[in-house]
Amino acid sequence: MSPRTYSAVLLFIAGMGGFLYGYDIGIIGAALLYLGKTVQLTAAQESLIVAAVLAGGTVSSVAAGAAAEWLGRKRLMIAAGVIFIASVAMMVLADDFGLLFAGRTLQGFSAGMIAVVIPLYLAECLPAAIRGRGTATFQLLLTTGILVAASVGAFYTGRVERSGIEDAAALLAAQDAAWRAMFTTAAYPGVLFLLGACVVSESPRWLMKRGLTERALAALRRARDETQAASEFAEMTAAQAATDAKQHVGGGDSLLQRHYVLPFLLACAVLALTQTTGINSILQFLVVILERSGLPAADAAARAAWVTAVNVGFTIVGLLLVDKLGRRPLLQIGSCGIALALGAAAATFFAVESGRLPATGGSGTIVSVCMMVFIASFAIGPGVCVWLALSELMPTRIRAIGMGIGLLINQGVSTAIAALFLPVVREHGYAVMFLFWAGCSTVFLLLATFVLPETKGRTLEQIEAGFRRRAR
Secondary structure, eight states, rough: OOOOOOOOOHHHHHHHHHHHHHHHHHHHHHHHHHHHHOOOOHHHHHHHHHHHHHHHHHHHHHHHHHHHTTOOHHHHHHHHHHHEEEEEEHHHOOOOOHHHHHHHHHHHHHHHHHHHHHHHHHHSSOOOHHHHHHHHHHHHHHHHHHHHHHHHHHHHHHHHSSSOOOOHHHHHHHHHHHHHHHHHHHHHHHHHHHHHHSSSOOOOOHHTTTTTTHHEEEEEEHOOOOHHHHHHHHHHHHHHHHHHHHHHHOOSOOOSSHHHHHHHHHHHHHHHHHHHTTTTHHTTHHHHHHHHHTTTTTHHHHHHHHHHHHHHHHHHHHHHHHHOOOHHHHHHHHHHHHHHHHHHHHHHHHHTTTSOOOOOHHHHHHHHHHHHHHHHIIIIIHHHHHHHHHHHHHHHGGHHHHHHHHHOOOOOOOOHHHOHHHHHOHHHHHHHHHHHHHHHHHHHHHHHHTTTOTTTTTHHHHHHHHHHHOOO
């Protein structure tokens, strides 16, 4: 297999991890239309089932960072695939809240592992010239997973809504079969990811840290030509020697070391602010949001699929621009668009909830457009750049552990928002939640404009050296 072919295979298989992550987020939206009708669930339990994936990811993200250091990147990918497939079986067989919650939580464990190991693996395996586009492939497949999940949800929802079944028991049975079929479809990409994870090589930088220099060079040669592999190997060897010497003097790999603190805090801030845009809650509750804005259930599911299609399209745009414009300009453009779209959605819901605007197809269309602008802005900005910020800003010595802690913060914020979403909107309305997200997005814009460094075209070792100079 040529280096070019192997790189393509590596990107596809690693990107499939993003697909599973996105499928986790997207499939619950349409399933919620029927879960509460066929399984006895309270409003709090529905929120917990949605939040369970995020909660599971929160728990597993830190452990995944440590596991990635101990087991290696490849073995952790394999473990994530096995856990994902097991979680699908639990969901499909569930007939009460307990098993549904357990299955979604286990699915979250897998998602948390994937969210740590895939960006980490891609950053350490790809050359600097294509690292932006390559790591963005994870986000592209993630958004594709959301789109496919939304399309699957729309298909099964439409089939039930157009079935014309009048018998109550038969209709209930059709609704039960529909949400179980939605979850069943997640097994197919899970198996593909698991098989693919068994094929790729281990990360050369992890092998180098373990002192397995010959295997590290061999791994580089699979994805580089001989000259590139030799040059990068020499740079890695020199950086490793310098780090070892500094660690011998300074002691350990503590995150509190001066030259680690700034990149670690910046990465954590980006991850937290990405979630305070409301992205995961909006995607998971998108069908419900659109229905509450005035659209019928079937139309809401169809519009949700349109929104996720916009997500995929603009992720491709971001992927093409990230190594040309850079990370910081895309974050500025994206966070500005997000704040404006969320503000407009908040204004629309305020008008609907105050009785100034009737909840009809017209108001639903306005909110649909706001969601499309929101998702387009997110896709070209935080969607593409968040995984790069996570993997590029963290120095090699603390990358796995730092990414785990960063994702703990990311998933913790996301879980809190998802768990509070339904109780808050039922007590205070949707306008309040959208206004909160708009304010947080404005803070994101300020961070991207005044604090974040540009990392375009720089090797991981060069980025780390830059932070070392700033820490002196």
